[in-house]
Amino acid sequence: MSGILDSVNLRTQMVGQNRLELLLFGLETDQRYGINVFKVREVLQCPSLTEVPRKTTVIKGMAHIRGETIPVLDLSEAIGRPPIPESEERTCFLIVAEYNKRTLAFLVRRVDRILNTNWDQIMAPPAEIGSDNYLTAVFEYEGKLIEIIDVEQILADIYPASTIVSDDIATKEVRTQAEQHRVLICDDSQVARTQMIRSLESMGLKVTVANNGREAWNLLKDLAERDVDVATHFLMLISDLEMPEMDGYTLTSMIRSDTRMDKMHVILHSSLSGGFNVSMVKKVGADGFLAKFNPDDLAKVVVKRINAVNQR
Structure with missing residues (x-):
C-alpha cells in the first residue's frame, strides 16, 4: 500500500x-x-x-x-x-x-x-x-x-466548530463598515458554506453563495455582461479549491484572464494544508490563502480587505 x-x-x-x-x-x-x-x-x-x-x-x-x-x-x-x-x-x-x-x-x-x-x-x-x-x-x-x-x-x-467571531476583531466600527460590503463565497460543502455564512453575516456583511466554481463563474460572467463592476460589487471572493465541475484554481485563472473582472480580490481556502497551496495560489494569481475553518482567521482576512478598500 x-x-x-x-x-x-x-x-x-x-x-x-x-x-x-x-x-x-x-x-x-x-x-x-x-x-x-x-x-x-x-x-x-x-x-x-x-x-x-x-x-x-x-x-x-x-x-x-x-x-x-x-x-x-x-x-x-x-x-x-x-x-x-x-x-x-x-x-x-x-x-x-x-x-x-x-x-x-x-x-x-x-x-x-x-x-x-x-x-x-x-x-x-x-x-x-x-x-x-x-x-x-x-x-x-x-x-x-x-x-x-x-x-x-x-x-x-x-467535532463541532464555533462560528463566533471575537469582538476584538469584529469591533463595532468594523461591523458598521462591513454593512456596506458583499462577499461572494464558493464551496461545494454545505457545512463549509454554512460556517462561513454565519461568521460573515454576524459581522454585518451581505453574502452571496455559489456551490461550485462553474456556478460562481457563471454568476460573475452574467454580472460583467450587464456592465456591473464585479471587483467593486463584491468586496472579495472566498473560494474553495476542490469543487465539482470547476476547481478554485481554474476559477481564479479565468477571473484573472477576463479584463472585466481581473481586479477582483480572490482568497482561496481549503482543508488541504501545506506550503504547496501557497505556491499554487501565487501561480494562479490569487491574493491569498486561508486554511479552513477558524472564524477569527476568516474575519481577519475580511477586515484587512475592508481596511484596504477604505484607504483608497
Missing part, C-alpha cells in the same frame, strides 16, 4: 489544470467511494488500535503511526452504515488524511486504486436527494457511480 501514493510530483503538475486524482476505496458494500489524493498522507494496513473513552463509537480508537498518535474513525459507521467489527479491524485499512488542520485516519474495508480524472467530470449530487446526507459529489466510472463523501460535514458533526 505504501507505493500507492508515490507519484506526488506528477499530481502536483496536474493542479491548476482542473484535474485531480481520486483514491478509490470501499466500505461494507460493493459501492466505491473516492477521496482526493492530495488529502491523503498514507495508506496502511490497520494496526492494533488503542481504545479511548468516548461518547461516540465512530471513533474506534487511536493508532500510533510514525511517532504520532492519530484518532481513527470508522467511516462506515460515520455515514450511517453498520460499524466494522473489532475482530475484523486488522484486515482493514487506514487512510491517513489531513483535514482542517487535523490529522486523522479513516478505517475502510478496502483500498482500490488511484484514478486520474478532470474536475469537470465530477458532478454535484442530484438536488432531489435532499441535503440530509454526506454526499458532496458523484463521478461515473466503468458504468457505475463513485460517491465522494463530504468528510468536512462528518468532521463537523463529530
Whole structure:
C-alpha cells in the first residue's frame, strides 16, 4: 500500500489544470467511494488500535503511526452504515488524511486504486436527494457511480466548530463598515458554506453563495455582461479549491484572464494544508490563502480587505 501514493510530483503538475486524482476505496458494500489524493498522507494496513473513552463509537480508537498518535474513525459507521467489527479491524485499512488542520485516519474495508480524472467530470449530487446526507459529489466510472463523501460535514458533526467571531476583531466600527460590503463565497460543502455564512453575516456583511466554481463563474460572467463592476460589487471572493465541475484554481485563472473582472480580490481556502497551496495560489494569481475553518482567521482576512478598500 505504501507505493500507492508515490507519484506526488506528477499530481502536483496536474493542479491548476482542473484535474485531480481520486483514491478509490470501499466500505461494507460493493459501492466505491473516492477521496482526493492530495488529502491523503498514507495508506496502511490497520494496526492494533488503542481504545479511548468516548461518547461516540465512530471513533474506534487511536493508532500510533510514525511517532504520532492519530484518532481513527470508522467511516462506515460515520455515514450511517453498520460499524466494522473489532475482530475484523486488522484486515482493514487506514487512510491517513489531513483535514482542517487535523490529522486523522479513516478505517475502510478496502483500498482500490488511484484514478486520474478532470474536475469537470465530477458532478454535484442530484438536488432531489435532499441535503440530509454526506454526499458532496458523484463521478461515473466503468458504468457505475463513485460517491465522494463530504468528510468536512462528518468532521463537523463529530467535532463541532464555533462560528463566533471575537469582538476584538469584529469591533463595532468594523461591523458598521462591513454593512456596506458583499462577499461572494464558493464551496461545494454545505457545512463549509454554512460556517462561513454565519461568521460573515454576524459581522454585518451581505453574502452571496455559489456551490461550485462553474456556478460562481457563471454568476460573475452574467454580472460583467450587464456592465456591473464585479471587483467593486463584491468586496472579495472566498473560494474553495476542490469543487465539482470547476476547481478554485481554474476559477481564479479565468477571473484573472477576463479584463472585466481581473481586479477582483480572490482568497482561496481549503482543508488541504501545506506550503504547496501557497505556491499554487501565487501561480494562479490569487491574493491569498486561508486554511479552513477558524472564524477569527476568516474575519481577519475580511477586515484587512475592508481596511484596504477604505484607504483608497
